[in-house]
Amino acid sequence: MNTKETWNRLLTYAGQYRKNAIWAVICAVISVVASLIGPLLIGKTVDQMIGVGKVQFDNIRELLVILAIVYVIGSLFGWLLINLTNRIAYQTVYDMRRELFDKLNILPLSYHDNHPQGDSISRFVNDMDAVSDGLLQGFSTLLTGVITIVGALVFMLYISPMMTLVVLISAPVSYYVARFITTRSQQLFREQATILGGLNGYVEEMIGGQKVVQALQYEERSFSEFEQKNQALYEKGMRSQFYGSLSNPATRLVNNVTFSIIAIIGSVAVILNTVTAGELSSFLIFSNLFAKPFNEITGVLTQLQSATASSQRIFSVLDLNPEQPDHANALQLKQSKGTITFDKVKFAYQPDRPLITNFSLVVHPGTRIAIVGQTGAGKTTLVNLLMRFYDVNSGVIMIDGVNINEITRDSLRQNFGMVLQETWLYGASIRDNIAYGKQDATDEEVVAAAKSAHAHSFIKRLPEGYDTLITGAGGSLSQGQEQLLTIARVMLVDPPMLILDEATSSIDTRTEIRIQKAFQKMIEGRTSFVIAHRLSTIREADLILYMKNGDVVESGSHEQLLASGGHYAELYNSQFTSV
Numbered sequence: 001m002n003t004k005e006t007w008n009r010l011l012t013y014a015g016q017y018r019k020n021a022i023w024a025v026i027c028a029v030i031s032v033v034a035s036l037i038g039p040l041l042i043g044k045t046v047d048q049m050i051g052v053g054k055v056q057f058d059n060i061r062e063l064l065v066i067l068a069i070v071y072v073i074g075s076l077f078g079w080l081l082i083n084l085t086n087r088i089a090y091q092t093v094y095d096m097r098r099e100l101f102d103k104l105n106i107l108p109l110s111y112h113d114n115h116p117q118g119d120s121i122s123r124f125v126n127d128m129d130a131v132s133d134g135l136l137q138g139f140s141t142l143l144t145g146v147i148t149i150v151g152a153l154v155f156m157l158y159i160s161p162m163m164t165l166v167v168l169i170s171a172p173v174s175y176y177v178a179r180f181i182t183t184r185s186q187q188l189f190r191e192q193a194t195i196l197g198g199l200n201g202y203v204e205e206m207i208g209g210q211k212v213v214q215a216l217q218y219e220e221r222s223f224s225e226f227e228q229k230n231q232a233l234y235e236k237g238m239r240s241q242f243y244g245s246l247s248n249p250a251t252r253l254v255n256n257v258t259f260s261i262i263a264i265i266g267s268v269a270v271i272l273n274t275v276t277a278g279e280l281s282s283f284l285i286f287s288n289l290f291a292k293p294f295n296e297i298t299g300v301l302t303q304l305q306s307a308t309a310s311s312q313r314i315f316s317v318l319d320l321n322p323e324q325p326d327h328a329n330a331l332q333l334k335q336s337k338g339t340i341t342f343d344k345v346k347f348a349y350q351p352d353r354p355l356i357t358n359f360s361l362v363v364h365p366g367t368r369i370a371i372v373g374q375t376g377a378g379k380t381t382l383v384n385l386l387m388r389f390y391d392v393n394s395g396v397i398m399i400d401g402v403n404i405n406e407i408t409r410d411s412l413r414q415n416f417g418m419v420l421q422e423t424w425l426y427g428a429s430i431r432d433n434i435a436y437g438k439q440d441a442t443d444e445e446v447v448a449a450a451k452s453a454h455a456h457s458f459i460k461r462l463p464e465g466y467d468t469l470i471t472g473a474g475g476s477l478s479q480g481q482e483q484l485l486t487i488a489r490v491m492l493v494d495p496p497m498l499i500l501d502e503a504t505s506s507i508d509t510r511t512e513i514r515i516q517k518a519f520q521k522m523i524e525g526r527t528s529f530v531i532a533h534r535l536s537t538i539r540e541a542d543l544i545l546y547m548k549n550g551d552v553v554e555s556g557s558h559e560q561l562l563a564s565g566g567h568y569a570e571l572y573n574s575q576f577t578s579v
């Protein structure tokens, strides 16, 4: 999307607030015209003081009153203009944020799998800010700037075309001096932003990995790497600020020289009676008013460029294809019986890298299935397909004999309870976290679910009990406790089928026993898929699927698979027999 298309699109958002925009233009015109009438009145006032003893006090009083009124009106409309542009900018960004959030919710999971979270967050926060700043500054500065330049030029031409010529010659000089400096400083600012980004990333990594940093005694190296980046940022920051600080004084110098030249030429013109002293005063003020917006517009251009780049990043997400919507006649899956059929399923994340090549299986209600296999074997992929986070390339997956592609995604997912290794809790009370899948749950139901999940006793010991607030990342809860809460969450919804991912990381023995008990209780009577890491879970499963390179290469009970002496037996012998 090029710059023009981007701005057209951005303005269609702002265009919804056309009424405000029209009022903003009217306010800009009035405030600028008031600021231009001011110097004319000042000139006229000066001309009322013709010489010693020849001062027209009555006229001066009248002119000064009018001048005061004009300036008050100008300020009032200037203030209204700022408020209106604020409103347009914030409403536009409000709409874009809403649309982006909505979009992130309906994008296929492949988007989230393939894009770093930080990048999506940055589009949400930094890019939105850049757009809002661009609109805010761009709109008012460009509008008032352009009207001021045109207005001041007209008034200057009216007073003295010759002096106007001098101003017109100096304006480009001032503009190019400013541009020369800002181009250099912008380049440095960009480099500074890149270094800053790197530094942020580094600090984020180091804070996130503090445990590992300390465990591997990486602190000193980490500090010296930080020091290097910090030093680079300091140097670049100083240089960019140095260049940035040159722009204003340099252009002011050019403007002051012009001002002096005009003053000299103007004084001669006054002596020669071609202009009055008052007109010269007006002209000098106009020449200042004329030069000012050039600098401001140059400054705003950078902001507009950054707003353009940010809008493009936002629009590129908004333009992505959302998840294929449900079929118009898609069925609502009520309470499933729990029969699942995979029939000749083929799937690949990337067309040129086939993963699941031909998978068929019939799972009867209440079957406990353990999925085992090396890392990257495709265990999570199987889950992704069951939940329709991804759709199969060919073949079908059926639930109670119905193709899952013919079922609404919401009702399909409601039939599965999922407990993953990476627990997800959000910033709310423990009660709200448990009730996340059933908003209207009563307190009794929440407590009952927590009890079934063996979470009640630890929750009760917390000072605030069920009202304990969870901070974003789980706060002070242990990993095992977090998992118990997610189990309680699933218990509350009471789905007919389950997908569980057993934690591989070490959890204290007592919590681990609790989790196992909770898992066992949850699994009772339900069709369940467990990505299994514990021997007990695997042994107790009705069916073990051994996956390798995306395919199920062996399936059967523990005894059957051991007896066949294949991959599973090898895994069992290498991992579990020594325990």
Ligand SMILES: Nc1ncnc2c1ncn2[C@@H]1O[C@H](COP(=O)(O)OP(=O)(O)OP(=O)(O)O)[C@@H](O)[C@H]1O
Binding pocket: 110, 113, 114, 349, 350, 355, 373, 374, 375, 376, 377, 378, 379, 380, 381, 382
């Ligand atoms: N979103 C994705 N896009 C592309 N390739 C992917 C994606 N997710 C997984 N893969 C690839 O598919 C293969 C199977 O991955 P999967 O996550 O299913 O393995 P897994 O058995 O669950 O592994 P682990 O035990 O480590 O979690 C891997 O080679 C992985 O790199």
